[in-house]
Amino acid sequence: MLLPLHRLFICCLFTAISLSLFPAALHGQSPVLTTAVKTIIPGRVVFKLKAGATQQRNIPENPRTSPLTATLARLNIRNVRPKFPYSKSSSAQQPGAVDLGLILQAELPATLPVAEACRALLKTGAVEYAEPLYSYPTLFQPNDPLSDSTRAGGQYYLKNIRAYRAWDISQGDTSVVIGIVDGGTRLTHEDLASQIQVNRLDPIDGIDNDLDGYVDNYYGWDFADNDNDPSRDPSSVHGILVAGCAAAAPNNSKGIAGVGYRCRFMPLKIYPSTDAGVFGGFEAIVYAADHGCKVINLSWGGAGGRSQFEQDVITYAAVNRDAVVVAAAGNTPADLDFYPASYDHVLSVATLQPSDERSLNATYSRRVDLSAPGTGIVTTWGDTDSDYGAVGGSSFAAPLVSGAAGLLRTHFPTYNAAQIAAQIRRTTDNINALPGNAAFAGRIGSGRLNVLRALTETSQQSARVVRRIMLPARRSYANGDTIRLTVTVQNLLSPVRNLSVTVTSLSPYVTVRQGSFAVGALATLAQRANADAPFRLAVATTGVPLNAQAVLRYRLEDVTTGYREDQYETIQLNPNYVVLNINDLQLTLTSRGNLGYDGLGSDAGEGVSYRGSGPLLAEGGLLIATPTSRLADNVRNDRYGANHNFYALARASRLTQPLRADQEAYGVLRDSLPSLTKGRSVGVRVRQRAYAWATAPHRDYVVVEYSLTNLTADTLKPLHIGLYMDWDLPGEPARNAANWDASRHLGYLYDPIKPTLYAGVQHLSGGQASVYSIDNQAPAGTAIRLADGFSAAEKLLSLTSGTSQRTAGLVAGTDASQVVGATLPRLAPADSVVVAFAILGAPSLAQLQAAADAAATRYQQVLTVRPTRQLEVALYPNPTTGKLLLQLPAGAATVRVLSALGQELLVHTAASGGNTQLDLSPYPPGVYLVQISTVAGSTTRRVVRQP
Template sequence: MARFLLCSLLFWVTLGLLAQPGTAQVPGAPTPVGSGTTLEPGRLIFRLKPAYAAQARANGVAVTALQTALAGVGATSVQQKFPQAQEVASKRPGAVDLSLLYQVEFDRRLAPEKACQQLLLSGAVEYAEPRYSRQPLYLPNDPLADSTTASGQYYLKNIRAYRAWDVTQGDTSMVIGIIDGGTRYTHEDLASQIQYNRLDPIDGIDNDHDGYIDNYRGWDFADNDNDATREANSVHGILVAGCAAGAVNNGKGIAGVGFKCRFMPLKIYPSTPAGSFGGFEAIVYAADHGCQVINLSWGGEGGRSQFEQDIINYAAINHDVVIVAAAGNTNDDLDFYPASYNNVISVASLLPSDEKGTNATYSRRVDLSAPGLQILTTFGNNDSDYIAVGGSSFAAPLVAGAAALVRVRFPQFNAAQVAAQLRQTADNIYQLPGNTAYAGKLGAGRLNVLRAVALTDRHSARIMSSTITPARAAFLPGDALQLTAEVQNLLLPVTNLRITVTSLSPYLAVQQGTFTAGALATLQRATNSATPFRLDVAGTVPLNTSAVLRYHLEDAATGYQEDQYTTVLLNPDYVVLDANNLRLTLTSRGKLGYVTLNNSIGEGVRYKGGAPLLYEGGLLVATSPTRVSNNLRNNWPKADQSFYSLARATLRDQTVRADQEAYAVFRDSLPGDTRSRTVGVQVRQVAYAWAADPHRDYVILEYHLTNLTPDTLRPLHAGLFMDWDLAPDATRNTAGWDSTRALAYVYAPASPNLFVGVKHLVGGKPSVYSITDAPTAPVYLGNGFTTAEKFLSLSSGTRNATAGFPLGADVAQVTGAAIPRLAPHDSVVVAFAVLAAPSLAQLQTTAEAAQSRYSLLLPVRAPLAKAGIQLYPNPSNGRVQLVLPSSLGSARVQVISALGQVVLSQSVTSGASTLLNLTQQAAGIYVVQVATAAGVFSQRLAVQQ
């Protein structure tokens, strides 16, 4: 008689709490990314470009630029992530060379995204990413559920496991990698099922020379030792192991779906404070050590990682491993990792009725469903206890056990074919009332193990890869796209395979959506590269729309048909100005380059197709040390969210003043609604770009600021914060200031072949504040960017104009404008040019060209006549009279040439006529700017000699 132990509610609450990332943040603590996902501080992964493979070393890379970048982020350790994997790199299509992967330990005070950006600037890195920690998927069962009824393991009947065992009972040579929270070696239903590494007995020697000493009973990747015993507060790995591989026919406890198949316990959650999550390291180990099936009952929302996808591909493609993962317990339609990666069987959980589980994640990425409630399995508090549990954590190992049986039954199948067999033999559950709302989002149906091991007449093909042209992360309204797909036939031969693409979104139309691949033998591939699918994005699309495309694969002669899905992002919350050499991303809420701090949304700022130049940038508006509006970082990893969109950033179809024009409107809240933490302004943002010389190296950003409050804003500061990161070493940049041109600029003194900057064009008195990474500096970005620091950087004039001299540092700049006052409901225009050039001289010429273009072609705001100021004669022979009304007080006048040069600057006394002598200047158009206490007023002046 099996012995059962019912858990207390307190125990399950404890488990539930362990699964949730903490909300309190302390310096260097893990950072929540999404439910079940945290970001590890002071640790990142990078992949070396294949061209530098010869420079790869076990403890570093012999590439000078990369070594410099690593020193710049305070790297204390640079280690080849999988040195043992070099010998098993496969030549199969899509195989991954893990010898190019490195893990870096660096200064925990530095934002991981910032450190990744600096490594990318070396030019030797294919990608650099933070390390993510994925949590186990605990889901407490109802404590009143009766797990001791005669039904017992009801789910074995639901999935037809009993009858499947009449066909095959697996084999002890088939090993399932249980990558989880550890095991109990002595449990009566697990002890006989553990796969031992008899080539490396416990004797203190690495007998099999695999880099692991005494890995006889698995490995603990969290604490880096050979004891995979579960950690003190979790039995999750034991629960999972029982579902997949609990002993059968031993007269005790429960039966695992895998029957004779064994499991390898690989522990990935730490038992010591020094330990860390080791899930993906364990996947590589399992693949290298003979596991043909791997189960992953953990994960989280968000934080998609190319490193993690590479590891999945290494196991699935290089080593032909079937990878099964839990789809999550979110009760939402979303991507959940690692389940949503390619080459993973994503498993959703079902109720005993075969309807969607109450908390089950559902999506087009789900492949299969399995029971996930009241799953009776091994417990692990002693050697003979059992418990009923629930969640996708326990649906996944049922599929893993079934995959092991399929591999034994059909040894000729590769991993992709095993997955296809499981999908094609599943039972349709969409006719059930509880599932009709989730059509296509619970995978192919409910697992049927009997059909999976018995049927030999299945057909299945799969879209293995797809490419959209033009290659973009997201597509704009009106875009025309071409879609190329490669299909592979996985099971029985097909005679006339036809693929049809349809759009499930009204905002993406398929103009040509059929491809006849014809007859395909087993494992044969075909592509429609000669006649790609053609798609059109609608002219009007809601913001951030995910358009789903459905591939319908069909062979009429055999009756085979199957659906597969892919998603395309439309109308993102940003636009890219790319009419000239400077490619700039403009968002709908005042940020430049990227929408988010992790640089995952947006295309950055680049010059002539080079590396990203800007880590973070955006608009700052302030009127006091406590009233600052912006969407920039505050205390990493958080950011202020003062501005919200009223009209999203769009590219104008019909441009008036430039080759490319973008427009957006956003605002903050009234100070009374935010305890006086915001300014109370509305911002109309306009951007201009030109394609012809000499205007190809800049973009003009114009901000129309309107005072929404009942009070005069006195003073008002507005400016652009730009955290530039220039190659080859972002920690060795220098920030300068050209006061003649009101031009703030940054360059790398060790390699002065690229200069970037911001020029003040109009509005208020120019200011600049250059920031360095010194902890003793008045503004230090290493620990965030406080409201007081933001105001200081806007309001200090030009007293802190330079930084990083002479050798360079990690620098940033705030280029601003000081406006004396802005009356209620009045508006003022502030404009800047963002520029790049190969030298300082060329940058200065570009700045003058920007000033000229803005002064001559764009409308001059606040003309002199509006303030009662007289300027005559106009046109003039060079001798001009300026009359300032007594009501305006004294003023300062500047005359600016078509090249943006200030050719005259003098004080003006109110109530009298002042002569402006321009007789020594060339004939042409000039702009006269008069700065008064009431604002800055401008007017064009024609000089004729």
């Protein structure tokens, strides 16, 4: 069973035992199948300064010139300090290294959600990432020792992994230290006391003798409670169990022998013994790497997604400090990414039964590197100084590999960490043909650990894709996207003569258009990239499930030697949002009515940006309301969260064959009927469309159009609709001013002190325009005060006040936001109405106004189809190869032919109606608009010109 956070609880009846006795009373019950999931540590945030920051290890000091400092002060974020003040700087010549000196940690006020703090820090433009800190559970499963009938001398697994014979080759060395990053240890256990790596440079005397920032860290360190006692918490023996597997003392006529034999271990406690303590796993990894651990064992983890901060820590340990990082792959019987095991530079270890078949509760995935025994593992217990017990789970498969890595680091002293990991992967025993494994081939790693082979087979070949660059760089790829993939390949072991890399998609939703890379000969540790001829991938245009994952397989092969090895990568597809990025304004439109990101604090989405700027919009979204306090939105509320009134009927997606713009997006959402919410919702369906163009003068805006349908039995009168936009522009995000251009129905924000970018929303069509400019820092008593959230009453006020509140933050600037909307006099049951806005960005006010004028013209010319009276018009053939026949009503008519971008190509006047002919032959194939105007009315038809 997977264990709860912070504490290791024994969930089955379990008794400590002597190695010579296995009482029949020991019976475990079947484990409960749950998924270990990481959880956010409240009140803390970690962020990494961009590499170009002038002050790398401290925040800038001048709040007038530093958006980061001003944001920290405004949000009352305190105690900002380097996360790893004693980390070693990386060499500029060290490929793939990271600089932990750029990472800072801060404490948050109790009322500030972690997600909101992360978003605010990202908006400053000064940080590479801002993330929560997480806590992870251990990965322990009790086992009945009598369930194992193959145990030899209590440690059957040593025979399975060929450890006995391996010790004839290498018995490790006391100079090789394995960092046990776990729940602490028992310093006096008979099989562990002599194996602890003590720090003789810092004896326990109250002084930091070795000047490493830790006082009296003689036995290790407790990172959860921040003291020098790594003894385990009374409720947890997990760290002791793990240490015994890797490093229990051999040849002492007591207990067991750890796989690492003479290798020592460093106990680093990461689970708290006090209420004030917090999980300290990643801090302990850095400490282990900086204090000489050449192997680091992580027998904990959880599902829940990737963290760049955590990957940076792993990379620092593995690349900067040359440590082999080994992690448990998980105890959830599912195909999933599990962290930290699934990070780059980690040996991920899955669990086997004594028969070498996959354990029934073992996690499996393409990210697993190898498997090791993890059932009925007899190890040190720790309630007394001489007790032992049989346990199970991936927690105890991983330290077997860590012990093996310690032997290899002794036997191959010139190998770096990546080479040790490669040697272990390449010398496993293939177990795919076993009955319990056949269905999981490729997802339980290269095979079962064989320590003897790892020490003796010195002619192995192993290459690895060590770096990947995907362009365009996105978190997720939409339907129809094409991807250029550049990889760097490194040869880790014996030289290869004719290496090739072939990328294959294991998903039906990604096609590889160019997937071969002839690397050629590579010496040991040499690298080569395919920058001149990147791989080319294409995402399917239709049929891709929402938030799908596609697995890519890299097959590394040398046909001259028979070497073959596979490596895998996962990419995200078809997200719950769409990005329009064909012009200078990049806009994310979500399926639930949000703009920029899919909800407050979410990182799903690529924001709103202008010409490659940082994110300009902290939060944006659709508001719909009636004066009777019926409201629908998905933006922030006054309960330290966000509303979730809209849900998607048809997800937002880009049209593969846009008709009226260079890029078009479409989606459908709705809220609940008022009868189901006690009158709190509105009851509308919203068809949302977005349009973007690539050519001037239309590069500075995106048009967003909403078609509202009344689903209720009541007439909605009046009906209010608006876009809430919390802009934070480059420079100082809390120094913006909001204004209103009445002639253009344009609300916009800018920095009044240093105006380098303007952004805003223009009402184009539908109803009477409105605006409400908000000072987010307004004092108590202000009509709308966002410091304590955005209440339903405040949202309604922002929509129903007309244009009475046009400005905010003029002269000096403030943290401002704006609601630009429209009021519709009535919407009858089943009726529909269209309201349109343009979202704009420009480097000057004059250019913003010009973009607004262009948007208004383009919308009227191209997007609006509003016949004042239905005309009797026929137009055929459609599609046409050139000639087009029109049947017009009696009377004079003017016929205009426009390109899809609204350019007027042809004007034809018919004096008396009847039949007339147009010739589109001079124009290239594509979509054209034919506008027909008479005294009786007008209409617009779309025509497809075929080759």
